[in-house]
Amino acid sequence: MALPSLHRRVCLRGLGAGLLLGFSPGGLALAAPARLVVIVGQSSPIDNLSLGTLRSAFLAQPTEQHKVRLVPFNAPPNSPERVLFDRRVLGMSPEEVARHWVDQRIRGNPGPPRVVAGAKLLRQVVARLPGAISYLDPEELDGTVKAVTIGGYDYNHKDYPIR
Amino acid sequence: MIRLRTLLRASSLSSLAICALALPAEARAQSENPYDPPAAEPPSAETPAVEPAPAPPPPAEPEPTPPLPSPDALVAPPAPPAPSAPPAPPAPSAAPAPEAPPDEQLDEQLMAEIGAELMADHSVNEPRLSLYGFADLTFYKYWLHEDSGFRSLLYTESAFAIGNLNLYLSGNLGAGFRSMAEVRFSYLPNGSRQVVGGEIERTQTDAVDYSNLGEERRTGSVLVERVYLQYMPTSFLTLRAGQWLTPYGIWNVDHGSPTVIPVVRPFTISFALMPERQTGIQAEFNRNLADDWRLSATLGLSNGKGSVDEYADLDSNKAVTGRLQVTWRTQGTLQLGATTYYGRYTDLSQSTELNGAGVRIVDHVQVQFDELAIGFDILYKLGGFHLQAEFLSNQKRYTARGRPLRNAVEYWPDLERFGTYGVVGYRFDWLGLMPFVVGEYFQISNNFEPARPPDDDGVIHVMSGLNARPTPNVTLKLQGQVALSASDLPAGSALEHPLWGLQSQAAWAF
Numbered sequence: 186m187a188l189p190s191l192h193r194r195v196c197l198r199g200l201g202a203g204l205l206l207g208f209s210p211g212g213l214a215l216a217a218p219a220r221l222v223v224i225v226g227q228s229s230p231i232d233n234l235s236l237g238t239l240r241s242a243f244l245a246q247p248t249e250q251h252k253v254r255l256v257p258f259n260a261p262p263n264s265p266e267r268v269l270f271d272r273r274v275l276g277m278s279p280e281e282v283a284r285h286w287v288d289q290r291i292r293g294n295p296g297p298p299r300v301v302a303g304a305k306l307l308r309q310v311v312a313r314l315p316g317a318i319s320y321l322d323p324e325e326l327d328g329t330v331k332a333v334t335i336g337g338y339d340y341n342h343k344d345y346p347i348r
Numbered sequence: 349m350i351r352l353r354t355l356l357r358a359s360s361l362s363s364l365a366i367c368a369l370a371l372p373a374e375a376r377a378q379s380e381n382p383y384d385p386p387a388a389e390p391p392s393a394e395t396p397a398v399e400p401a402p403a404p405p406p407p408a409e410p411e412p413t414p415p416l417p418s419p420d421a422l423v424a425p426p427a428p429p430a431p432s433a434p435p436a437p438p439a440p441s442a443a444p445a446p447e448a449p450p451d452e453q454l455d456e457q458l459m460a461e462i463g464a465e466l467m468a469d470h471s472v473n474e475p476r477l478s479l480y481g482f483a484d485l486t487f488y489k490y491w492l493h494e495d496s497g498f499r500s501l502l503y504t505e506s507a508f509a510i511g512n513l514n515l516y517l518s519g520n521l522g523a524g525f526r527s528m529a530e531v532r533f534s535y536l537p538n539g540s541r542q543v544v545g546g547e548i549e550r551t552q553t554d555a556v557d558y559s560n561l562g563e564e565r566r567t568g569s570v571l572v573e574r575v576y577l578q579y580m581p582t583s584f585l586t587l588r589a590g591q592w593l594t595p596y597g598i599w600n601v602d603h604g605s606p607t608v609i610p611v612v613r614p615f616t617i618s619f620a621l622m623p624e625r626q627t628g629i630q631a632e633f634n635r636n637l638a639d640d641w642r643l644s645a646t647l648g649l650s651n652g653k654g655s656v657d658e659y660a661d662l663d664s665n666k667a668v669t670g671r672l673q674v675t676w677r678t679q680g681t682l683q684l685g686a687t688t689y690y691g692r693y694t695d696l697s698q699s700t701e702l703n704g705a706g707v708r709i710v711d712h713v714q715v716q717f718d719e720l721a722i723g724f725d726i727l728y729k730l731g732g733f734h735l736q737a738e739f740l741s742n743q744k745r746y747t748a749r750g751r752p753l754r755n756a757v758e759y760w761p762d763l764e765r766f767g768t769y770g771v772v773g774y775r776f777d778w779l780g781l782m783p784f785v786v787g788e789y790f791q792i793s794n795n796f797e798p799a800r801p802p803d804d805d806g807v808i809h810v811m812s813g814l815n816a817r818p819t820p821n822v823t824l825k826l827q828g829q830v831a832l833s834a835s836d837l838p839a840g841s842a843l844e845h846p847l848w849g850l851q852s853q854a855a856w857a858f
Contacts, residue, residue: 237639240677246634246642247583254583276677280780283820287857291482291604293516293528293574293593336639 217265218322220348221273222340224330226312229253233334236346240274242318245295257298258310258319264302270320273347320347481515481530484605484855490847497796497842500541500548502849510535511853512605514573524580530573538566543796572658574625588630591658595632595646595671596622596687597725597738605855606823609734609771610811612851614788615831616767621742622689622721626650626667627658637674644673652691653719663716667691680730689721694750716750717762719743734782737770755798765791765804773815780817786810789834796842805843806834825853 223239225231230251242248242255249255260267263279271282286297301307304325311317312329323340326332338345489506492498513533520526538553557563576590593601599613600622612618628650637643651657652667673685695715700707723740744763746752754760767790775782788811791804813827832846 235639237636237641237677241636241642247580247586248636249583276680278777280777280820284780284817287820288602288604288607290480290516291607291857292602293518293530 217269218324220323220340220345221266221270221320222323222326223318223320223333223335223347224308224311224326225318225333226315227329227331229316229331231318231333232331233337236274236336239318239335243270243274243298245289245297253316255318256314256316258301258307258317259298260307260320261300261302266320266322270347477517477519479515479517480858481513482604482606482855482857483513484511484853485509486511486611486851486853488611488849488851490849492847493845495840495842496845496847498847500543502847512855514604521577526578526580527576528578529575532571532573533568534571535566535568536571538568576630584633584635586632586634588632589628591625591627592630592648593625594623594648594669594687594689595630596669596689596723597685597740598683598727598736599738600624604857605853606817606821606857609773609782609784609815609825610786610813611825611827611853612811614738614767614769614786614790614811615792615807615809616738616740616769616788616790619767619790619792621740621765621767622687622723623653623667623691626652626669628666630669640676640678642675642677644671644675646671646673650691653693655695662696663692663694665692665694680728680733683725683727685723685725687721687723687725690719692716692718693744713747713750715746715752717744717746719745732775732777732782734771734773734775734784737768739766739768741766754795754802761802763793763802763804765793767791769809775815775817782815782817783813784815785812800838800841803835805837807831807843808834821857823853823855825851825855827851 223234230253234250238248238250238255242257243259245257247254260270262283268279271277271279275282275285277285290296301310301319304321307319307321308325308327308329311319318333321330323332332340334340335346340347486509487506488509490498490502490504492502492504515531515533517529517531518527537551540551541548542551543549553567554564555567557565572591574591574593576588576592579587581587593603595601597617599608599617602608603613626648628648630646630648633643633645635643646669648667648669650667650669651661652665654660654662656662667690669687669689671685671687673683676682693716694713697712697714699710699712701710720743721740723738725738726736728735742763742765746760746762751759767788769786769788769790771784771786773782773784786809788809789806790809791806794800794802794805809829809831811827811829813825816824818824827850829849829851830846833841833843835843837844
């Protein structure tokens with residue numbers, strides 16, 4: 186099978202990049218982004234979302250905007266982007282988030298959004314899947330996806346909530 | 349064809365496991381949450397540290413990329429792969445044709461995996477089954493007076509007990525349909541006790557195993573907790589048909605032992621002042637009212653309560669359930685709910701009597717009453733702080749032909765009961781430790797001492813202890829409990845003496 190070797194290679198590359206970032210196997214010291222930009226596909230009619238709508242989508246509650254069903258994609262657990270997003274949007278710590286999803290499944294509700302790791306892959310998914318929505322470090326933004334304002338605030342605005 | 353998600357995702361899971369090895373222990377603990385879908389792995393070149401920090405992003409032209417299938421439109425089987433272009437003849441004496449860089453090959457492969465997952469989630473031809481559940485082991489010790497009536501329900505000897513082994517079977521069927529089932533594997537009815545004519549009889553289910561001659565096995569049972577087909581035509585409407593948990597309060601639907609804070613749920617819940625589950629249809633509306641407010645309304649129509657309500661309605665009188673719930677999320681989460689249930693309970697026996705040349709079946713109503721139940725609940729969470737409370741009331745009004753005898757000289761009167769409980773706790777980060785206190789007051793009908801009036805007896809119940817979640821999937825509990833009567837009881841009453849108990853429990857989700 187080619188997959189395991191590919192993944193191992195990806196992980197090793199990821200570890201190398203992590204070391205460059207200052208994260209060591211002994212403890213997490215990942216640099217957290219100062220803010221996150223919420224992205225949708227370029228062809229999406231969505232330009233602005235309220236924080237409540239964003240929260241609903243990422244709590245796996247069925248959410249529509251402009252008659253488009255939102256399909257959320259998360260960063261991996263404990264990644265700096267995920268930690269910041271969960272704190273600012275869901276109002277939960279990583280431990281609370283993990284417990285929340287276990288409780289939701291036992292309650293019989295849907296599980297958490299899918300996880301896509303890596304900005305490039307995430308941009309590709311969001312660009313190609315109608316309704317897909319996710320978030321990025323603004324430095325990873327390119328023309329394949331569209332930034333969404335939150336509550337009318339651009340991610341450069343001082344009152345932008347996901348910072 | 350149904351196939352397990354676990355098998356489908358084997359490759360992704362293996363990659364997760366490999367990645368986990370490269371993470372510190374703290375990070376691994378979070379990554380191992382089985383309910384977080386496996387991540388597609390990142391190409392390392394995308395990490396910000398290896399790229400120069402760009403200024404505001406240039407308005408690059410989006411690359412023309414083929415779209416993935418929309419989840420709403422995924423009802424058709426996966427399209428066959430596009431025929432690959434015929435291989436170009438190799439140029440003589442030239443270097444091999446350049447292949448796509450490994451990173452791009454990887455991305456395309458991962459994109460294909462994600463597309464396949466989305467397709468499988470929503471395809472009518474390839475529904476996927478998810479298996480998960482929870483279980484628990486409890487160690488208990490009760491101290492009961494020798495005259496206590498609780499001795500007919502509880503053993504005073506300390507013991508270990510497997511309480512729940514619940515399995516969930518959930519599957520997306522495509523086009524907005526979903527199947528959901530939860531079953532509990534139980535040792536019951538073995539060991540259950542009943543008072544029969546002054547004797548306490550215990551059910552034994554020992555049976556000789558014909559395939560291992562001489563070996564005796566005890567048979568148990570499978571209890572259907574819920575099973576329904578769900579259809580979501582829009583994002584704000586969900587329809588369910590089957591057997592569903594009555595959507596009242598907090599701990600009736602959220603009944604899994606890993607999520608319930610004390611070892612046992614309060615008596616207010618377990619005494620079923622509101623039916624625990626019903627068989628019928630249900631519609632649930634959800635709508636964001638404002639940025640931070642979400643309204644949920646549920647309406648159900650069912651057989652109601654009855655002696656065989658899972659598949660028969662002995663009075664053809666359908667029960668109605670309604671619930672309104674408002675959730676407010678800003679500084680913490682506040683949830684307020686109100687539920688009402690109205691239905692008729694009927695239990696009847698049948699006999700035959702001669703009818704000319706044949707016989708006919710005659711119904712004899714044994715018990716029949718109209719029942720109205722009303723409940724209110726509140727849940728507030730802020731950081732580690734947890735507050736929840738429920739109030740339930742129940743009114744029974746017997747019909748003229750369905751009022752049963754209470755003893756030799758009187759019939760049962762109409763009954764009104766209520767129960768209420770509150771929980772306060774605070775969960776610390778360290779081991780997810782939560783000290784908690786549960787206080788409860790509830791009423792039980794006096795159906796065990798016919799010499800006393802049938803008035804409802806009040807009971808005060810307190811549980812207090814520690815609940816720890818060292819990982820999200822494991823809950824450890826230790827608590828003490830006491831229940832004592834709040835009514836003026838005569839000497840010799842079964843409820844005169846308090847119940848003291850100490851319990852510990854390990855509950856886990858898998």
